[in-house]
Structures are given as C-alpha cells and as structure tokens.
Amino acid sequence: MNSLFEYTLRLGDDSLMIGHRLSEWCGHGPILEEDIAMTNIALDFVGQATSLLELAGKFEGKGRSGDDLAFLRFDRDYKNVLLVEQPNVDFGVTMMRQFLFDAYRKPLFERLQYASNKEIAAIAEKSLKETKYHLRHSSEWVIRLGDGTEESHTRIQEALDNLWRYTGELFYSDDVDKELIAAGEIPSMDGLEKEWRQTVNEVLAEATLKIPESDWQFDGGRKGMHSEHLGYILTELQYMQRAYPGLEW
Amino acid sequence: MKEEDRAILEQNFQAKIDNDIRIEPNDWMPDAYRETLIRQISQHAHSEIVGMLPEGNWITRAPNLRRKAVLLAKVQDEAGHGLYLYSATETLGADREDTIDDLHSGKAKYSSIFNYPTLSWADMGAIGWLVDGAAIMNQVPLCRCSYGPYARAMVRVCKEESFHQRQGFEIMMTLAKGSPEQKAMAQDALNRFWWPALMMFGPNDAESKHTAQSMKWKIKRHTNDELRQQFVDVTVPQAELIGLTVPDPDLKFNEQTGHYEYGEINWDEFWQVVKGNGPCNKERVDARRKAKEDGLWVREAATAYAAKKKLRKQAS
Ligand SMILES: [Fe+2]
Ligand SMILES: [Fe+2]
Numbered sequence: 001m002n003s004l005f006e007y008t009l010r011l012g013d014d015s016l017m018i019g020h021r022l023s024e025w026c027g028h029g030p031i032l033e034e035d036i037a038m039t040n041i042a043l044d045f046v047g048q049a050t051s052l053l054e055l056a057g058k059f060e061g062k063g064r065s066g067d068d069l070a071f072l073r074f075d076r077d078y079k080n081v082l083l084v085e086q087p088n089v090d091f092g093v094t095m096m097r098q099f100l101f102d103a104y105r106k107p108l109f110e111r112l113q114y115a116s117n118k119e120i121a122a123i124a125e126k127s128l129k130e131t132k133y134h135l136r137h138s139s140e141w142v143i144r145l146g147d148g149t150e151e152s153h154t155r156i157q158e159a160l161d162n163l164w165r166y167t168g169e170l171f172y173s174d175d176v177d178k179e180l181i182a183a184g185e186i187p188s189m190d191g192l193e194k195e196w197r198q199t200v201n202e203v204l205a206e207a208t209l210k211i212p213e214s215d216w217q218f219d220g221g222r223k224g225m226h227s228e229h230l231g232y233i234l235t236e237l238q239y240m241q242r243a244y245p246g247l248e249w
Numbered sequence: 250m251k252e253e254d255r256a257i258l259e260q261n262f263q264a265k266i267d268n269d270i271r272i273e274p275n276d277w278m279p280d281a282y283r284e285t286l287i288r289q290i291s292q293h294a295h296s297e298i299v300g301m302l303p304e305g306n307w308i309t310r311a312p313n314l315r316r317k318a319v320l321l322a323k324v325q326d327e328a329g330h331g332l333y334l335y336s337a338t339e340t341l342g343a344d345r346e347d348t349i350d351d352l353h354s355g356k357a358k359y360s361s362i363f364n365y366p367t368l369s370w371a372d373m374g375a376i377g378w379l380v381d382g383a384a385i386m387n388q389v390p391l392c393r394c395s396y397g398p399y400a401r402a403m404v405r406v407c408k409e410e411s412f413h414q415r416q417g418f419e420i421m422m423t424l425a426k427g428s429p430e431q432k433a434m435a436q437d438a439l440n441r442f443w444w445p446a447l448m449m450f451g452p453n454d455a456e457s458k459h460t461a462q463s464m465k466w467k468i469k470r471h472t473n474d475e476l477r478q479q480f481v482d483v484t485v486p487q488a489e490l491i492g493l494t495v496p497d498p499d500l501k502f503n504e505q506t507g508h509y510e511y512g513e514i515n516w517d518e519f520w521q522v523v524k525g526n527g528p529c530n531k532e533r534v535d536a537r538r539k540a541k542e543d544g545l546w547v548r549e550a551a552t553a554y555a556a557k558k559k560l561r562k563q564a565s
Contacts, residue, residue, distance in 0.1 A: 026305040036325055039321055051420070148550025
C-alpha cells in the first residue's frame with residue numbers, strides 16, 4: 001500500500017464530501033448571511049479537496065490528476081469518513097455535523113502543519129487558518145441553537161444524538177497513518193481525540209446539550225464501505241465526467 | 250407642510266439632481282422618488298437572490314473542481330450583491346423582510362431571465378456571458394445614479410460582474426472549441442438564452458412607463474432600447490469570435506449606423522413571464538419561500554439566544 005497516497009486521499013475525500021454537502025445549501029440558507037457563510041465554507045473545502053487530491057495523485061505516481069480522483073473513482077475507492085457524507089437534513093444537522101468535524105480538523109491540521117513532508121505541511125498550514133474560522137462559525141451556531149428556543153434545542157439535540165455514532169471514525173487509525181508516523185512523514189497523533197473531546201465538551205456544555213450515552217460507533221468509510229448516501233452524491237458529482245468522458249471543460 | 254414649502258423643496262431637490270449632486274439618505278426627497286428607488290432597488294436585490302437558484306442548480310454537477318470553485322464563488326458574489334442592495338433599500342426606510350415578503354407574495358418582481366431553466370452545463374456559460382453581460386450594461390450607468398447608497402453599491406457590484414461575465418464567456422469558449430457535443434451544448438444554450446437576455450432591458454422605450462421620470466431624476470441614464478442596442482453591438486462579435494450563431498435570422502450589421510439591427514422581440518413571451526407564466530416562476534418563488542419558512546426556527550433561535558445573552562450580561 002502507498003501510504004502517502006492513501007493518507008492524502010482520505011483527507012481530500014473528507015474535504016470533497018463535506019464541501020459537496022455544504023454547497024447543496026447554496027441559495028436555500030435560512031438567512032442570507034448564512035447562505036453566504038456556508039457557500040464560502042464550501043468554497044474553502046473545494047479548494048482543500050483540490051490541493052489534497054492533486055497531491056494524492058502525485059504521491060500515487062500513476063498520472064492521475066485531482067479531477068481524475070475527484071470524479072472518476074467508484075464508491076469503494078472513496079475514503080472519507082461516514083460523517084461528512086451524511087445528508088444536510090436541516091440547518092441544525094448541518095451545523096452539528098460541521099462542528100463535530102471542524103473540532104477534529106483543527107487539532108489535526110495543527111499537527112500536520114509541522115509534518116516533515118513539506119507538501120502535506122503546506123496544505124495543512126493553509127487549511128488550518130480556514131478551519132479555525134469554520135470551527136468558530138459552527139460552534140457559535142451549535143451554541144445559539146442549543147441555548148436558543150425549545151424547538152431549536154430539541155432539534156439540535158436530536159442532530160447530536162443521530163450524528164454521535166459517526167464521530168468515533170474520525171480517530172480511525174491503521175497501518176496507513178502508523179506507517180507515516182513511524183517513517184517520520186507526519187507527526188504523532190497522540191492527544192488528538194482528547195483535544196477534540198475537550199472542544200466538544202466545552203461547546204456542548206455551553207449549548208446546554210447532552211452527549212449521548214450510547215458509545216456504539218460506526219466505521220467503514222476509511223476502508224471504502226460507505227452509507228447509502230454516498231452513491232447519490234457520486235451520481236451528481238460525477239454526472240458530467242461520466243456522461244462525457246475525457247473532455248476538457 | 251404648506252404647498253409652497255413643498256414646491257421649494259422639490260425645486261431644490263431637482264436643482265441638486267440637475268447639478269449632479271448626490272442625494273443621501275437624510276436629504277429631503279419627494280415620496281415618489283423614494284418609492285421608485287425602493288421598488289427598483291428591492292427588485293434588483295430580489296433578482297440577485299433569485300438568480301442564485303438557476304446557477305446553484307449546477308454547483309453539485311460542475312464538471313471539474315476548478316469550475317465548481319468558480320461557480321460557487323460567483324453565486325456567493327450574487328448573494329453579496331443582494332445583501333448590499335437590501336441594505337441600500339433600508340437607507341430609504343424600507344424593511345428587508347417586508348420587501349422579501351413582497352417577493353414571496355408575488356407583489357414584487359425580479360428579473361424575468363431567472364424564470365428560465367438551466368438545462369445543461371453550458372447554461373452556466375450562457376448566463377455568465379449573456380445575463381451578467383446584460384447586467385453590466387444596465388448597472389454601469391447606475392454607478393452614476395443620483396441616489397448615493399445605490400450608486401456606491403453599484404460600484405462594488407460592477408467590479409464583480411465583469412469577472413462573472415468573463416468566466417461565463419470562458420465556459421462558452423471552451424465548449425465551442427470542444428467536441429461536437431460540447432459545441433452543440435453551447436449553441437443550444439445560446440439559442441435558449443439569447444432572446445430572454447435581450448428582454449432583460451425591459452420593454453421598448455415607447456412602452457416603458459417609468460423611463461422618462463427616472464431619467465429626469467437621474468436614476469436612469471439611458472433608455473431600455475439604447476442599452477439593448479449596446480448589448481447587441483458588444484455581444485454579437487463575441488459570438489462570432491467563438492463560432493456560435495446568434496439565433497436571429499434578421500440580425501445584420503448596418504454599415505451606415507455602425508450598429509447591428511436585430512429581429513422583433515417576442516413581447517408576448519416577455520409579458521407572460523413577467524405575469525408569472527414563465528417555465529420556472531413558481532419553482533423560483535417557492536424555493537425562496539421555502540428557504541424562509543424552513544429557516545424560521547433558526548432565526549427565532551438566534552433572536553432568543555441574543556436576548557438571553559444580553560440579559561445575562563446585564564445580570565453579571
Ligand atoms: Fe450580481
Ligand atoms: Fe453576476
């Protein structure tokens with residue numbers, strides 16, 4: 001296994017899928033200001049996906065471009081976590097999904113910006129700036145909705161209850177990352193989950209939300225086993241490239 | 250107010266306009282001027298916002314990552330334009346949410362071009378090239394509009410519109426020199442959007458009821474037909490350059506006038522679309538109304554949270 005390829009692909013697919021989900025909001029946000037914010041964040045993720053998938057293609061060394069990787073794989077070859085492919089449902093679910101993800105991405109990029117692999121480090125450093133803003137934005141909404149009205153509290157609590165089972169996978173670890181850490185390409189991920197948990201505890205406490213008791217966690221995304229939702233994302237995402245193969249746009 | 254006082258105020262107001270002095274929010278202005286501006290600016294704002302929908306329709310299907318990013322950025326700009334423009338209406342004493350409700354009830358209009366469907370990727374090219382291109386023709390003169398906040402909003406907007414026009418033209422150019430199916434896709438998009446783009450300038454001068462007064466107030470600087478002619482003159486050579494055919498058998502260049510002459514616009518179609526009978530009128534307004542209704546609980550939560558926070562601050 002080419003670990004550098006696989007690792008960068010995972011990061012790139014996470015950005016690609018959550019960016020896709022956020023972009024579905026464009027024109028339909030609950031407030032014009034949020035329409036702008038979500039589109040802006042979607043744009044950051046499309047940018048990250050572009051850099052990461054380009055880099056993955058380079059690591060792979062088979063001449064695949066970022067676009068080839070984004071648009072021309074089959075479902076089993078996408079390696080994003082299940083969390084980011086979950087549907088938007090409503091603004092509460094979207095913000096909770098975003099928050100749980102941003103709270104992981106921030107400490108992750110804080111580590112990766114010091115990767116001795118310079119290309120990964122450069123993308124992490126740039127993405128970290130964006131991620132800090134994303135996390136501030138999603139935290140603020142989780143707090144507002146949690147501590148807003150009875151209805152918003154109920155809705156966002158339900159969002160948390162439903163999404164919680166997808167958070168364990170954020171810390172999935174296998175030979176891919178272990179090998180890169182051992183080889184010194186990327187830094188140790190010690191304490192990553194603890195930092196995530198601390199952010200989550202703080203924000204959810206301020207939002208007056210309760211962390212679900214159940215500790216059952218799904219995984220599969222990192223190995224290419226996805227939820228039913230991914231197929232529909234790919235149907236839209238890949239439509240043009242599949243319908244008109246090999247053309248310039 | 251006494252009649253003669255009002256007459257003096259009106260005289261001073263018109264004198265300012267005639268001397269190209271900007272009218273600012275706190276200046277006295279005739280009610281009709283205020284109402285005309287509120288109507289025009291809020292219509293303009295609604296057009297920006299409704300206009301996000303036909304293009305938003307293709308973001309998740311954009312053919313590559315670069316196009317996806319550019320389209321997202323473009324649609325985000327349009328939302329920003331909507332925001333500046335709603336703020337400009339608020340300087341005239343209008344309420345943003347009220348004007349939005351008028352859109353949802355069908356009382357307020359928006360540019361009828363957005364009632365046409367986006368059926369292929371090439372429509373992203375056609376919209377940027379033609380619709381943003383037409384918007385530039387309309388909006389550049391508005392940078393000199395007599396009402397300060399509107400004029401200033403237009404200066405910011407116009408800078409972004411030219412990027413929109415270029416990205417659209419670039420999409421069309423790429424398609425036009427692509428495979429036969431890509432070229433056909435581009436031609437089909439031009440066929441569908443050409444005439445609605447010409448209609449964006451509004452009725453012929455003879456039919457346009459607001460033009461004379463708006464020109465006297467320097468809200469408007471050119472008539473609808475002048476702007477339409479300018480658009481045709483600029484756009485036809487661009488189509489030729491990339492090898493696409495403007496779908497107008499009557500189109501010809503007049504050597505004497507230096508202008509293109511074009512065929513008769515189907516005004517029945519125009520008025521039908523304005524009245525609500527375009528292919529997507531219902532979908533567009535429904536989508537906007539749904540966004541507002543679905544977002545109600547979010548806005549209520551934000552208000553409730555802000556109020557709680559304020560109370561806690563006072564208590565501590
Ligand atoms: Fe615009
Ligand atoms: Fe535009």
